[in-house]
Amino acid sequence: MSAAHNKAIKEAEPQTRGDKRRAAFIAAARQVFLEQGYEAASMSEIVLRAGGSLSTLYSQFGDKQGLFISMLDARVRQITESMGVELSAHTPVQEGLRRIGEQFTSKLLEPESLEMYRLIVGLARKFPEIPREFQRRGPDKIRQALVDYLMDREEAGEIRLEDPYRTATLFLEMTRSGLVSRALLDEDVRPNAEEIRTSVNIVVDMFLHGIIRYQPDPDSTKTLKA
Template sequence: MPLTDSPPSPTNRAELRRKAFLQAAREVFLEQGYEAANMSEIVRRAGGSLTTLYNQFGDKKGIFLATLDESLSEITHAMEVESQSHAPARDGLTRIGIQFVSQLTRPDSLETYRLIVGLARQFPDVAKSFSEKGPDKVRAALASYLMDREEAGEISAENPTQLASLFLDMVRMGLQSRALLDSDFRPTQEEVEATVSRAVDIFLNGVATRPL
């Protein structure tokens, strides 16, 4: 008798449904904006039911923030990997920086950023929640890695959260700002790596050749 694949368990089915909802929601929000996005349209694209959608995410704000959380989970995971493996500061920061910048300069990430900025005045609670789920979470993950490197004796991290903010701004600002303002610009891998390499050098060593 030929073997057949067993049907997915209820837990797996729920996870597959969640992923389908998130993918559809991301498309709808980017195409229609936050205010005009319709929960029924998300269900139409993803399948399932409105009841299931509301049960999993609560409301439109809930699923919107969940799409942001999922997209940023790759970045925070990368930082956690470097911390858990106790990677040397230069190697770890380089990998973290490249992943961070590559993620932020993807077309969908740029559109999401523009969307968030546009929401800040009319829906400040959504923008605040994004900050807590996005930048704050990423910053905390990097701060944890910096503390690991301080414990290893590689760096001095008296204020790891502030240092994390400084490093993230150093690696992202130039390329992300240019990509946001110029829709034709997409940084190459070489440009990303060169930007991150310079930022890591300055972050770890500074720019002065002698005390000023």
């Protein structure tokens, strides 16, 4: 209810009442879709929370699917931006990775992010374009930023990369491990900040050093030689 009142703040140009309505609808839609899922969400319920009328809702978004897509669009943009990859360029790699990992993981563990992700994944069949768009505008953006950072660190001589893209992917996946994928399946799993930090630290260490004290046959790799 209260969320419906700060539209004027968000919009640079409060073009007219039409935009107010639109913003209110989207805010309510977000609530309802996240709470109930796509199918179960009812248009009337959304109108109920947004105020305004069913007719206006339809005239603005066409149909349920249109509303859903508009909502998702606004939301993904918002989340990705807020992740604002402050990639603290030139920070030493261990410290830099820890910061990125923590920020990334915390964001993904927020109940709303989890729910949004569930929604998107579950709808892959019905709207295949949605997950693709999401991938492109969310995760891919963040990965790119990490790639840039890693390459900066390589130039600084701190690390050597075979395949920056794959390495970045790997790192992001690793930080999600055990926390996000678990939480995705179990609503009650809710790591606190401390647990996140610990988990990320362990991941960063393994990312940089590998399994502790592994001694391969001298020929199979050249890593430990230098």
